[in-house]
Amino acid sequence: MSKDKLIIFDTTLRDGEQSPGASMTRDEKVRIAKALEKMRVDVIEAGFPIASVGDFEAVNAVAKVIKDSTVCGLARAKEADIDRAGEALKPAESKRIHTFLATSPIHMQHKLHMTPDQVVEQAVHAVKRARQWTDNVEFSPEDAGRSELDFLCRVIEAVIDAGATTINIPDTVGYNIPQQFGELLKNLIERVPNADKAVFSVHCHNDLGLAVANSLSAVLNGARQVECTINGLGERAGNAALEEIVMAVRTRQDIFACDTTLDTTQILPCSRLVSGITGFPVQPNKAVVGANAFAHESGIHQDGVLKSRETYEIMRAQDVGWTDNxxxxxxxxxxxxxxxxxxxxxxxxxxxxxxxxxxxxxxxxxxxxxxxxxxxxxxxxxxxxxxMEHESLKLIALKVCSETGETPVATVTLNVRGEEYTGSAPGSGPVDASFRAIDSVVGNHTQLMLYSVNNITSGTDSQGEVSVRLEKAGRIVNGQGADTDIVIASAKAYLNALNRFELPANPRAHPQLGDV
Incomplete structure (x- = not known):
């Protein structure tokens, strides 16, 4: 018996970018979009075009280069939003407009200030407006997980009649649990009279650590699209992780009546690309793509894997892109x-x-x-x-003196927009001294919010990869640097973040804020 297709809708470039400091340039978005296309992701949500000029240009750039995946733009249920998305998506060979409107009592009352009848009317109008740009229209009842079932059915029936081809049920605040969320999908599919005319989708947040579980429960109950991100990237606790969704369905074909058509060998390269561009490192024990995902330290486990891989491994490392090469x-x-x-x-x-x-x-x-x-x-x-993309501050030389019982001192030489400058500073340790020396040259006034170190490979000569997060006047950026010398890697990461501050700020509207 043939399996249903499970559509993978990746929103790394839109919802994932809402993580603090995870903003991406247009060229970075294009690189990630190409990697997603190579992985054969079905739908790439490239951004929220009306949010800013930069967002519009990024969505437009992705629409121009992607040929094998559908490119999607997000729009609130406003004519201006929808038309802006339509314009951005014009070059795409396959395009989708994703529009949404809140349906929970708390959102309708306190955010929208609209009655249920007004919400239905506005949702229908938005879908019809989107249909003027494309036949591929997705509608999301925002905060569906806390919406009243009868009203949710009414809204969904109306937007399907208006031309919506995908109905996405979001757990906007990560409030649901798997059994409850699966039953919600089942009830909607059974109760909405025209449910057979649309694909039902889910978009789950990870506030309680249940985004993947909720998504899979929905799939078991009839959802045939999952919205997810690479590495589970996203605001607050993140979104459902694409790699976990795809491999859970692929591994448990005895349970799922569907499968994806993704090239799973591209999962790891895509994970590393997203991590590098956003500055969000992947934790070692992260499922599928973490450094320890296929590592076996226990002697019993090692012996079992050597004799027969299936004793302790449910997936082949090579299937998701790991290699011993x-x-x-x-x-x-x-x-x-x-x-x-x-x-x-x-x-x-x-x-x-x-x-x-x-x-x-x-x-x-x-x-x-x-x-x-x-x-x-x-x-x-x-x-x-x-x-190549943004380096107005460049490390020329770094010297750090650090010994037991003495205050470390760092001396740094930087190329600042073509001119060389040198500065020195003491610090509580070699990294702190290096950062202070850099600050003495550039006159930096930022706050260090995060500093982490990971080894890229094994061995004492391994490169260390440092991630930093800086805040300045309410703006947050991430930076990364790698070197066999961890102090130099730290300086590179710090400069990488400072260089991101040199880029023009791209103030954008948040899709879930503001009245319709």
Whole structure:
């Protein structure tokens, strides 16, 4: 018996970008969109076009380059929002407008100041307006998880009659639990008279750690689209993680009457790309894509896996993109071998200038490390892309003196918009001293909100990857840096974040704030 298709709707570029400090440039969004397309994601929600000029341009840029996935734009149930989304999506070969309106009593009363009749009327009008731009229209009753069932059925029936082809049921505040949420989907599909004319979808937030469980419960009860993000990225506690949804359905085909058509070998490369661009590291014990996801420390587990993988592994690491391949390039290796390996890893180099920058950084790393792994290459390219896109502050040299019983002192030389400057400062440790030395040069007045270190590969010569989060005048940015010297990696990450402050601010409207 043939299986139903489960549509994967990725909202990393829209809902995922609402994480503090996770804002992406237009070019970064395009790179992620291309990776999602390569993974064969069905629908890519590229942004909220009316939020800002930058958001409009990013959605438009994604719409121009993506050919094999549907490109979606979000719009509130307002004519201006819908028309702005339609304009942004014009170049797309396959497009969708996703419009939404709150339906819970608390939202209707306190946010919308609308009666139930007015909400139904506005929802229908929004869908009809969207149909003027595309036949592919999705409607979401915001805060459906706290909406009254009878009213929810009424709204859904009306918007399907108006032309909505996908009905998305969001757990907007992560309030639901799996059994309850699954029953909600089942009841809606059974009670809405024209439910067969639309695909039912879910969009779950992870406030109680149940986003994936709620999504899967909905799928078991008839949902055939799941809205999710790479690495579970998203505001507050995040969204349902794409990699967990896809692999749960793929692994438990004995339970699910559907499956996705994703190329799961692209999951890990896409995870690393998103992590690198947003500055949100993946925790080691994260399911599917964490560094420990397929690691077995226990002797019993190791013995079992060696004898038969299925004893303790329910998935093959290779199926989601993990590999034992090791690149054996060195200082004498040529650009062609380097470029070929990047292509094997699914890393696109858009220009000769980017290749030159990445290759130069690879050569520098080859001087420091005897063995270079694929993870090292990905960090090298991430560094190079960051440099090419926005680096008005560049590290030239860093010297740190640190010894027991003495106050560490750092001296840093920076290239600041073409001019070299040197500054020194003491600190409570070598990293603190380095940051203070940088501040003495650039006159920085930011607050360090997060500092974390992860090893990229194993071994004492491993590169360390540092993530920092800075806040300045209410604006939050993330930065990352990698090096075999953890202090230098820290300085790179700090400068990477400061360079993001140099980019023009892109103030945007939040889709869930403001009256309709």
């Amino acid at each position: 090791r690149i054996v390039l060195g200082k004498l290796s040529g650009r062609n071998a380097f470029k070929t390996r990047l292509k094997d890893l699914g890393i696109e180099i858009a220009s000769e200038e980017e290749l030159n920058e990445a290759f130069a950084r690879f050569k520098d790393l080859a001087d420091k490390k005897h063995e270079i792994y694929d993870e090292d290459l990905q960090a090298v390219v991430k560094d190079a892309f960051s440099t």
